[in-house]
Amino acid sequence: MKLICSKSNLLKGINVVSKAVPSRTSMAILECILIDASAGQITLTANNMELGITTIIDGDIEERGIIALDAKIFSDIVSKFQENESEVTIETDSSFKTIITCENAKYTIIGKSGEDFSYLPDIEKNDSIEISQYTLKEVIHQTIFSIADQSESNKIMTGELFEIQENNLKVVSMDGHRISIRNIELKESYTPKKVVVPGKTLQEIAKILTDDTEKMVTIYFSRNHIVFEFDQTTVVSRLIEGEYFKIEKMLSHDYETKVIINKRQLLGAINRATPLVKEGDKKPIIMDINQENMELKINSFVGNMKEDIEIKKEGKDIMIGFNHKFFIDALRVIEDEEVSLYMVNPKAPCFIKDLEEKYIYLILPVNFNNV
Amino acid sequence: MKLICSKSNLLKGINVVSKAVPSRTSMAILECILIDASAGQITLTANNMELGITTIIDGDIEERGIIALDAKIFSDIVSKFQENESEVTIETDSSFKTIITCENAKYTIIGKSGEDFSYLPDIEKNDSIEISQYTLKEVIHQTIFSIADQSESNKIMTGELFEIQENNLKVVSMDGHRISIRNIELKESYTPKKVVVPGKTLQEIAKILTDDTEKMVTIYFSRNHIVFEFDQTTVVSRLIEGEYFKIEKMLSHDYETKVIINKRQLLGAINRATPLVKEGDKKPIIMDINQENMELKINSFVGNMKEDIEIKKEGKDIMIGFNHKFFIDALRVIEDEEVSLYMVNPKAPCFIKDLEEKYIYLILPVNFNNV
Structure with a gap:
């Protein structure tokens, strides 16, 4: 096999398929990237048996063939070439000796037979x-x-x-x-x-x-x-x-309390409560919802913190505790400026959702001793 | 003690003195930052007994006093405030209860007596x-x-x-x-x-x-x-x-070979040799210096690589091996476009230095079996 392609095309392809190279395996062939230039195009493939990725890269095939190269070494070598436009030449012989040349550098490494490589399964593509x-x-x-x-x-x-x-x-x-x-x-x-x-x-x-x-x-x-x-x-x-x-x-549409709150303020306040949560000490953040106010508070071995946030509320007052991380995770990926929280009681799940239910985040509350 | 300062001033000071907070210690007081507002200015201090740092920050002292606060928690709290210009108020009482307020948040944590803190030693400053x-x-x-x-x-x-x-x-x-x-x-x-x-x-x-x-x-x-x-x-x-x-x-001015080489090219070539160095397998890079050419090469269990670099040479030809890391470390911090290498023989140190000896990097060579 002999092929020539630019460093940038090759590296882009390597980076894509590398996502399917397992970090640890007992089968050395799985740690390889397959370069297949046996047909009219150059494809790179990696396959960890759960997940397989194949990508086509631009380049010239001077001699058709296939070879499997250790993904880490191959990727290390190509990424070290200086210029993105540099031409990389990959040449193999029948004993899988592979010569990679680019700029002034010439590498000789030993590849593996492409025959041993597990190709991606052929999936019927009609649905x-x-x-x-x-x-x-x-x-x-x-x-x-x-x-x-x-x-x-x-x-x-x-x-x-x-x-x-x-x-x-x-x-x-x-x-x-x-x-x-x-x-x-x-x-x-x-x-x-x-x-x-x-x-x-x-x-x-x-x-x-x-x-x-x-x-x-x-x-x-x-x-x-x-x-x-x-x-x-x-x-x-x-x-x-x-x-x-x-x-x-698991989804319920009944609620006793609905809170409309500025997302950035709520997320900020929960973030500000985290310095008081020590690892291993799973103190919940507590939302004390009262009239038009949410008092967000935490009381841990380290100390306590509270912060008031203005809200719009329908229904009953409620005091309810949560793992701060679950609220942070959900609020971070919601783009709305205001979010609505729906609650029933301190032991039932809280729903964060929009009116059209484009998103629904259900979070179970955490027991807390009165704070 | 009661003091008011901006979040940005306080955080800047915390970041400076934190460099002297030990990562692990059996003495809890060493993990603290001392806030000293007992005189007319606010100073922050940390001290791990080897290294101590103190810095003055701008702010208003409403009531003089001192307190020691856990560095990690204090730093976490202050860094979470939203706006750089926000005013942070720190207020302590005689039982070391410390109230930190900023924006809408109010923290209560327990500090330690400043009396227990190891102040920096008083050094005579005349030299x-x-x-x-x-x-x-x-x-x-x-x-x-x-x-x-x-x-x-x-x-x-x-x-x-x-x-x-x-x-x-x-x-x-x-x-x-x-x-x-x-x-x-x-x-x-x-x-x-x-x-x-x-x-x-x-x-x-x-x-x-x-x-x-x-x-x-x-x-x-x-x-x-x-x-x-x-x-x-x-x-x-x-x-x-x-x-x-x-x-x-340990420094010698005699040499048998002097090589003048483009620094970027040499550093690039050595970097390109590193994919073939596996951890635990300490194969040296070899410089084969011959006439006006340096062949940089490596031969490891993974494969081999060679790259030619044009040089100017005085004296004898030489083949000499090095740990690639030592050359990379030195070349990275030299700003000259061209560097000069001085060598005696494959067992004697190589010197990288400029004419005025503003820098001298001595690197011992590594034995290698003929490659």
């Missing part, structure tokens, strides 16, 4: 939706914080529900203490679909999506896989098996 | 030199990388020699494999001085010095301490006891 790169990136960002971590025994909570009904995409994540829901209006109507996508896949894909509202992603659904196609890149991920929780049952 | 903040910051940056780390049994190598003779300040660091020397011309002549300053002190002081060439630092010398005075800040550090190494004996 798909379209969404902009920006919107997909945003919705991941707005929900990913409330998936359960990998140690969670209930595997389904480590992923996110993607549910399509007509022209609505609903994305849901939950970790046992809170639920995040986003509803997105699609440009077209589609047949109903319901899959659970691994959180890890979504985190990695968010890193390679652009903020461009014009550039689209096509998402294909199959029985066991989901495929994201955008730019020159294809991302294939396994789905998490099993039935997601019945979310609708 | 001093002057240097700009920029120059002091630069010279620390240009030498600090070659001090020995704290685990080194020879304590003296964990510090830097500051030696003044007439109008020359010589700063030296060494770690057993290399020596860094910088000579700085001072504006005046001074009586001879020779002290060893802890590396930790220099690292912290470099963080609070500005890049301003007009702003001066006065450095005072006493038997056991060094004092840096600049802006509104005083830094007092213990010195390391004992005699520093006789550097002059």
Whole structure:
């Protein structure tokens, strides 16, 4: 194989597919990036068996072939070349010896046979939706914080529900203490679909999506896989098996107290309470809602803090406690200037949601001793 | 005590003195910042017994007094206030209860008696030199990388020699494999001085010095301490006891090979060799100097790399190996476009120095099997 491409194109491709290189594995071939120039184009591929990414890069093929190179070393080498426009030449022989030249430098490393590499599974592409790169990136960002971590025994909570009904995409994540829901209006109507996508896949894909509202992603659904196609890149991920929780049952539209509050003020006040929360000492923040005022307070071993915030209120006064982190996570990703909190009593979940329910954040309260 | 100052002034002061707060200690009082408003001005002080910093901040004293507050909590609280111009009020009572108010927030924390705090030692200030903040910051940056780390049994190598003779300040660091020397011309002549300053002190002081060439630092010398005075800040550090190494004996002016090389090219090539150095596998970079060419090469378990660089040479051809990191460290802090390397043989130190010896970097070579 012999090919020539610019440093910037090559490095861009490496950075994209590297997201599917596992950080630790016992199979050395999985730590590789496959360069496939056996057909008329140059593709880079990485695959950790859960998640696979392939991308096409511009360049000239002087001799067709394939080779697998250690991802870390390959990426280190290419990133050190000085000029973005420099031409990089990659040449291999039948014993997988690979010569990489660029500028004045010449590297010789030993690659692996492309035959040993696990190609991405071939997925039937007949069931798909379209969404902009920006919107997909945003919705991941707005929900990913409330998936359960990998140690969670209930595997389904480590992923996110993607549910399509007509022209609505609903994305849901939950970790046992809170639920995040986003509803997105699609440009077209589609047949109903319901899959659970691994959180890890979504985190990695968010890193390679652009903020461009014009550039689209096509998402294909199959029985066991989901495929994201955008730019020159294809991302294939396994789905998490099993039935997601019945979310609708957990949502209630009744409330005893509704609070309308300036988001920036509330977020600021909660942030200002955090210096008093020491690790391991899980003192809740307490919202004491009284007439047109919320007194936000915390009382920990370190000391206490209080701050008054003006609110609009419907219904009863209430005093209720929360884990500060859950409120910060949700408020950070809401763009509205004012948010509405809906509460029933100090033991029932609080809902932060807008009128059209484009977003719903459910947060369970925390018990507190009277402060 | 009751005092009022702006958030920005207070935070700036906290950030300065925090550099002397120990990260771990068994004495809780050392983790505190002392606020002293017992005289006509507000000073903040932190002291880890090796290094102490005190700074004066602008503000109004409504009631004189002193209090010691946990540095981390105090700093966390103040940094979370929204506006730089916000007024922060700090009020204490006789039981060390401290009320901090700013914007709408009100904190109550328990401080400690200022009486328990270790004030900075009172140093006689009659022997001093002057240097700009920029120059002091630069010279620390240009030498600090070659001090020995704290685990080194020879304590003296964990510090830097500051030696003044007439109008020359010589700063030296060494770690057993290399020596860094910088000579700085001072504006005046001074009586001879020779002290060893802890590396930790220099690292912290470099963080609070500005890049301003007009702003001066006065450095005072006493038997056991060094004092840096600049802006509104005083830094007092213990010195390391004992005699520093006789550097002059280690420097040689004889050479068999002199190489003049473009610094950026050499540094770039060495950087490009690093992807082939794996941790734990200490393969040297080899300079094969031959006529008007340096072939820089490395041969490791991962593969090999070579790069040709044009040079000007006086004297013999030579092939010599080095730890890549030592060359990178030295070349990074040299601003000259071309550097001169002086070598004797593959087992003798290499010198990187300019003609006036404003800088001298000595690097010991590494054995290598023929490559």
